[in-house]
Amino acid sequence: MNTKENTTQLLAQLNQFTRRVHQEDEVFLFDVHLCDNEIDRDGERFSLEALEELKTLFVGRTGIFDHNPKGENQTARIFATELVQESERRTAAGEPYTYLKGNAYMVRTDANRDLIREIDGGIKKEVSISCTAASCTCSVCGADCRKSPCVHQAGLTYGGILCHHVLSNITDAYEWSFVAVPAQREAGVTKQFGTDGTKGRCQALEKQLRAKDALLAQAESMVREDIVRLRFLTEGAAEQDAVSAAAARMTLPELLEFRETLRTKQAKQCRGQLPDGQRFAAENAAFQVKAGGVSGE
Ligand SMILES: [Zn+2]
Structure with a gap:
């Protein structure tokens, strides 16, 4: 006491x-x-x-x-x-x-x-x-x-x-x-x-792994959001459909590939058919996508 x-x-x-x-x-x-x-x-x-x-x-x-x-x-x-x-x-x-x-x-x-x-x-x-x-x-x-x-x-x-x-x-x-x-x-x-000192090291490693997991989950959710936006822009797709459901199960590399496909598609549309106002909106959205996307591209 x-x-x-x-x-x-x-x-x-x-x-x-x-x-x-x-x-x-x-x-x-x-x-x-x-x-x-x-x-x-x-x-x-x-x-x-x-x-x-x-x-x-x-x-x-x-x-x-x-x-x-x-x-x-x-x-x-x-x-x-x-x-x-x-x-x-x-x-x-x-x-x-x-x-x-x-x-x-x-x-x-x-x-x-x-x-x-x-x-x-x-x-x-x-x-x-x-x-x-x-x-x-x-x-x-x-x-x-x-x-x-x-x-x-x-x-x-x-x-x-x-x-x-x-x-x-x-x-x-x-x-x-x-x-x-x-x-x-x-x-x-x-x-x-x-x-x-294994225990100490393990704890440090666990901490690092937990941090990495969190970062990965964050990156995945950002790419998923990008995909939703891009699909809306390119296909007029609503958020909840079969493709979204499939995207929810994709791994990060799959998501990145899917996003790339959508981006290419969107870029083509921007160059081609869109009227000026829509094109601006699409380009602006593309910029936002880039800013919010994961690094390492
Ligand atoms: Zn000895």
């Missing part, structure tokens, strides 16, 4: 971060334990330098909630980070236990009231993060785990040294998320990525 003084200080920090000044009752402030330097169940750990890098990278990152990742107002954001060292506690690798704390906030709305209650009540404690680590080395021999894997196996001890993989040189951090915690399980951190 935050003390009054602490809250005031956090609010000042938050307001430096946001465009608008938030009052205390408008926002819900809470801490998240993002990650630490303890060896995890995959036999990996972050180096202290990696935690420093993550400390910078996580500022401004959005957090999502597993049950409703796309929901409105169901996101939190980190506005400040801090490395907390528990000097009396040692990690399995013998370092002072250090964790990355994030100060997160949510703007209170009717929609997230229950969610806030859950977080406040400690139900949602576990956070998973994804990031990309450019470096992964063996704690025994220092070999690069990806480029030149060695014989040492994580979890086994060699000459008194517990083998594990040290992740460092963090190049990017992505969204963090709250994961549902089964009651009996100890709260902690689930780091979601493999030795090569």
Whole structure:
């Protein structure tokens, strides 16, 4: 629980971060334990330098909630980070236990009231993060785990040294998320990525793919609109007919080809039979079609 003084200080920090000044009752402030330097169940750990890098990278990152990742107002954001060292506690690798704390906030709305209650009540404690680590080395021999894997196996001890993989040189951090915690399980951190930062990369790729899909859908709908206009101009066709229905099922290359055919047809008509007024309208429409069409022609 935050003390009054602490809250005031956090609010000042938050307001430096946001465009608008938030009052205390408008926002819900809470801490998240993002990650630490303890060896995890995959036999990996972050180096202290990696935690420093993550400390910078996580500022401004959005957090999502597993049950409703796309929901409105169901996101939190980190506005400040801090490395907390528990000097009396040692990690399995013998370092002072250090964790990355994030100060997160949510703007209170009717929609997230229950969610806030859950977080406040400690139900949602576990956070998973994804990031990309450019470096992964063996704690025994220092070999690069990806480029030149060695014989040492994580979890086994060699000459008194517990083998594990040290992740460092963090190049990017992505969204963090709250994961549902089964009651009996100890709260902690689930780091979601493999030795090569696959998870982080996959997320980045997924994002790119989603963006591309959206762009493609947009391009298709623009070409479809062009086709409707061109068919109206060249054939006087109404929007809803069998050809339109067929066009609705066409792929982008098919649509582009169809549009080209219609354009040629229209160009011929413009040159030939149309009276001046109509020709102007047709040419003007052709110009609009061009302006609104997809690029790459
Ligand atoms: Zn090794």
